[in-house]
Amino acid sequence: MDIYIKLLEDITKRESVSFISSITKDGYPKTRAMLLPVKREDNVFWYHTNTSSQKVQQFRDNPKACIYFCDPASYTGIVFIGTMEVLEDQETKDRFWKDGYTMYYSKGATDPDFCVLKFTAQEGDYYGNFSVTKFEM
Amino acid sequence: MDIYIKLLEDITKRESVSFISSITKDGYPKTRAMLLPVKREDNVFWYHTNTSSQKVQQFRDNPKACIYFCDPASYTGIVFIGTMEVLEDQETKDRFWKDGYTMYYSKGATDPDFCVLKFTAQEGDYYGNFSVTKFEM
Numbered sequence: 276m277d278i279y280i281k282l283l284e285d286i287t288k289r290e291s292v293s294f295i296s297s298i299t300k301d302g303y304p305k306t307r308a309m310l311l312p313v314k315r316e317d318n319v320f321w322y323h324t325n326t327s328s329q330k331v332q333q334f335r336d337n338p339k340a341c342i343y344f345c346d347p348a349s350y351t352g353i354v355f356i357g358t359m360e361v362l363e364d365q366e367t368k369d370r371f372w373k374d375g376y377t378m379y380y381s382k383g384a385t386d387p388d389f390c391v392l393k394f395t396a397q398e399g400d401y402y403g404n405f406s407v408t409k410f411e412m
Numbered sequence: 413m414d415i416y417i418k419l420l421e422d423i424t425k426r427e428s429v430s431f432i433s434s435i436t437k438d439g440y441p442k443t444r445a446m447l448l449p450v451k452r453e454d455n456v457f458w459y460h461t462n463t464s465s466q467k468v469q470q471f472r473d474n475p476k477a478c479i480y481f482c483d484p485a486s487y488t489g490i491v492f493i494g495t496m497e498v499l500e501d502q503e504t505k506d507r508f509w510k511d512g513y514t515m516y517y518s519k520g521a522t523d524p525d526f527c528v529l530k531f532t533a534q535e536g537d538y539y540g541n542f543s544v545t546k547f548e549m
Binding site for chain 2: 292294296297298299301302303304305306308328329339340345347356357400402407
């Protein structure tokens, strides 16, 4: 797995966003850009988002998810497949809170509209050199 | 719908890629970048790709798909939800073939590894000004 984390870091040094996909209630994939994860430990990635957002409802209904990182200029990309948890306990929210987030969540760390997304990757595909390499986490 | 097509065109003038998501056999979303569609008519978008690719198998098994266009610099994006067909009939292949594609499909327009993807959008979400607007096609 280490080589793929290195390749991921090569991409995230150059790019400012990642792409998160959920499954809608009708079973369609749905993708949107988000800023890079605020933290990663091994195969676990954390984001913060609005509790009221569509994707939070979609992840509650179906935790199957992917996160994708891409550098179009070099035709490289890496997608991780796994599950997304929505965390709203205050301990987690305090742990991830930063002062600057009041622009998104006006009520601060206890804002009910502030939550943390925890993605656990199970496997991935690396796209580079015009081929795809599957890897396990 | 027209306003969203205009917003899409604003993005595709600046960006070189789009993001296509499929559903894996285990029910996970899977996203990868592709060059922009080679053609669009109203709510129908065409791409070409390798018949042997994972995504072709995934779209054959489950045609539910989304395509996403994004301009990270302006925090704008547009996602279309719909269905993806894999077209391999020679008439379609001839219609979309261009000489430069031999770098991808060495045997030319009759290459069995060359196919056309036809995406028909049913609805979409536009992300801009820090809000989401749903629209029907």
